[in-house]
Amino acid sequence: MSRVLLRLSYTIATPYVGRSTVLAKRWTLGLLAGLLTLAPSISAQEPDASASLTVLSWGGAYEHAQRRALFTPFTEAHGVPVAVARYNGGLTALRQAVAENNVPWDVLDMTRSDAMAACEEGLLEPLPPELAAPAPDGTPAAQDFLPGALGRCFISHSIFATVVAYRRDAFPGRRPTRIADLFDQQRFPGPRALQLTPAANLEWALLSYRVPQEALYRLLSTRRGLDLAFARLQSIDNIHWWEAGDTPVRLLEEGQVVMASGYNGRFFAAMVERDLPIEILWDGQFQEHETWAIPRGAPNAEAARDFIRFATTSERQAELARYIPYGPARRSAAMQVTTHRDSGLDMRLHIPTHPINAQGAVAKDETWYARTQERIEALFREALFHKTLSTQQ
Numbered sequence: 001m002s003r004v005l006l007r008l009s010y011t012i013a014t015p016y017v018g019r020s021t022v023l024a025k026r027w028t029l030g031l032l033a034g035l036l037t038l039a040p041s042i043s044a045q046e047p048d049a050s051a052s053l054t055v056l057s058w059g060g061a062y063e064h065a066q067r068r069a070l071f072t073p074f075t076e077a078h079g080v081p082v083a084v085a086r087y088n089g090g091l092t093a094l095r096q097a098v099a100e101n102n103v104p105w106d107v108l109d110m111t112r113s114d115a116m117a118a119c120e121e122g123l124l125e126p127l128p129p130e131l132a133a134p135a136p137d138g139t140p141a142a143q144d145f146l147p148g149a150l151g152r153c154f155i156s157h158s159i160f161a162t163v164v165a166y167r168r169d170a171f172p173g174r175r176p177t178r179i180a181d182l183f184d185q186q187r188f189p190g191p192r193a194l195q196l197t198p199a200a201n202l203e204w205a206l207l208s209y210r211v212p213q214e215a216l217y218r219l220l221s222t223r224r225g226l227d228l229a230f231a232r233l234q235s236i237d238n239i240h241w242w243e244a245g246d247t248p249v250r251l252l253e254e255g256q257v258v259m260a261s262g263y264n265g266r267f268f269a270a271m272v273e274r275d276l277p278i279e280i281l282w283d284g285q286f287q288e289h290e291t292w293a294i295p296r297g298a299p300n301a302e303a304a305r306d307f308i309r310f311a312t313t314s315e316r317q318a319e320l321a322r323y324i325p326y327g328p329a330r331r332s333a334a335m336q337v338t339t340h341r342d343s344g345l346d347m348r349l350h351i352p353t354h355p356i357n358a359q360g361a362v363a364k365d366e367t368w369y370a371r372t373q374e375r376i377e378a379l380f381r382e383a384l385f386h387k388t389l390s391t392q393q
Contacts (some may be wrong), residue, residue, distance in 0.1 A: 046239040052080050053303050055107045056087045060246045061269035065323035066109075068341075070311045073319075077310065080303050088243055089197075091118055094295060098123050101295040106304040112148070112156060112289035113199075113366035119153035119371065125301060133313050135332035144314070146289075149329045154291035155312050158320065159327035161285040161352035161361070162200045165248070165267045168277045170258035179284030179360070180208040182259060183232055190258030191238040194253045198380040199369060200261060200286040202362055203362050205232035207284055217365045221372075230383035252278055265324040268350055272343050283360040286354055291330065327353030 017351050055071070057063050063084060071082040085105060091114060097103045120126050132141035132155055142150060149156035164182050168175075169189055178330070181188050182204060194201055203216050206229050208261045211219060219225030233239075240257055242248055248262035264285070270276040292308045293303055300309065310316060317328035318336035325347055328334045348354055369376070 013346055019180050051291060053107065053300055053307060054083045054085060054105045055106045055109065055307075056085050057109045058088070058245055059086045061139070061273075062245070062263070062265055062324055065265070066319060068111040069323050071314055071318040072309050073316070074307055078303075078306060080306070082307075088245075091121070091123065094123050095121070098296050101297055103295045103299065105295055106298045108293045108295055108298045109309055110291050110293050111155065112151070112154065112291050113153065113364065113368075113369045113373075114368055115154035115291045115293050118133050118293065119151065120370065124153035125296055126300065127151075127155060127294070127305070127308070131155065131305060131309055133309055135314055135330065139332065141330075144330050144332050146329050146331070149289060151291070153232075154292045154293040155308060156289040156329040157312050157317060158290045158329060159287055159351075160290055161264045161287050162195065162261055163264045163267065163285045163352075164204075164259055164261050164281040165252060165278045166281060167252055167255070167261045168279055174177060176259070176281050177278070177283065179281065180210075181281070183236060185237060188259065191240060192236055192239040193242050193248045193254065193257040194233075194236075195248075195261050196241040196243050198376045199364065200362075201233060202376075202380075203286060204284055205229035207362070208232055213324045213362060216379070217368045220376075221368075226376075226379055226383075230380075232382060249276070249371035252276065264350075264352055265326055268325045272340065272345065275302070282352075282357045284360045285352055285357065286364060287321065287358075287361050288364045289366070292324070298307040321347055321351060325350035325352075327351040 026067065050177050055066075057066060065087075067084075067281075071084070075081055087109065089111065094108070096163075108115075108124075112217050129142070129150070132145065132150065134140055135144040145156065146159070164176070164179065166176055166188075170190055174187065176182070176188055182192065202220055206216055206219060206225065207213070207323075208233070209228060220229065229375055240251055242251070242260075245266055248257075248260035249266050251257045252268070253274075253276055264280060267278060268282050271278060292311060293307070294304045298304055312330075313329075314332040314336065317330055317333035320326065321328055321333070321337045322339065322341045328337065334353065337347060337348050337351065349356075352358060
């Protein structure tokens with residue numbers, strides 16, 4: 001196979017990537033607005049003439065699992081080296097790269113809501129329906145993948161969850177058992193860490209009022225529902241807002257917070273690999289699809305399609321779940337999930353889609369977010385930032 005060379009000379013960075021700080025009085029509203037953009041960022045790197053496929057991913061334990069289950073095996077099977085750039089979510093850098101016709105990535109690892117929005121804006125290449133391989137028993141991909149996993153411009157590969165984790169030693173007399181405990185600082189005192197985004201935070205706030213799950217997005221579509229959610233979030237004292245996925249684990253480890261939202265795979269890695277004294281609160285877990293997509297104008301679109309077909313096979317999805325506890329997007333892959341490659345733990349008990357863990361799960365309404373994202377983020381910023389600034393001074 002001939003190798004297409006790609007120069008990694010394009011860099012987009014924001015001044016807050018990799019930082020995890022409490023919003024303080026020195027921040028301006030302009031910076032806060034920039035933070036809410038949640039733009040992708042690429043770590044500065046020298047041009048690498050040997051790279052022929054560049055994947056934008058999320059770093060940390062997740063990227064480590066992808067390297068072992070996907071990237072290295074793909075290189076071995078296809079002879080195509082894989083370079084990885086770091087991503088923190090959002091579409092800003094993708095919009096800029098497409099507009100300038102200077103796209104430095106071949107494959108994007110995106111949440112389904114971002115992929116849906118990017119597809120509507122024409123920022124992604126269409127993916128042919130036959131790209132995904134059949135299941136091992138011959139079942140067509142359209143029947144094997146979970147509902148909504150195959151989109152016009154994306155293919156879901158995993159189901160992950162944003163969850164709340166807490167330090168076991170912070171509450172010696174009792175333990176949090178429900179998502180409403182996130183907001184109860186009388187029974188569970190101490191600082192919290194929350195992701196700097198409306199998603200999950202708004203849903204959890206309404207759940208704390210005992211709003212039924214089936215009514216969440218109907219209520220959030222009203223000003224009354226949003227005001228209720230904002231009021232609940234404003235009631236929390238001492239919030240550390242985070243963006244990079246490794247930040248909540250570090251804040252818990254350092255004792256800066258006692259409860260934090262974060263990705264279930266990051267918390268699992270901290271518990272299993274580093275023996276961090278934390279527990280996951282599965283109630284209210286916020287489930288999302290993680291997808292593969294190809295940016296419009298990708299330098300190596302053909303190799304990108306080869307990678308996506310490889311990475312979405314049942315075998316590869318099941319293998320990824322042996323390194324990090326994300327539920328496969330294929331039914332045939334979910335049946336193959338067994339033990340953690342390094343510790344031997346039964347991974348079926350740690351994935352968000354396990355029946356026990358999923359009892360109180362909230363499925364993110366990506367269609368609602370794709371339609372309302374800019375308006376909801378603006379209202380989120382308007383409602384919460386003044387309060388955050390005033391309480392941190």
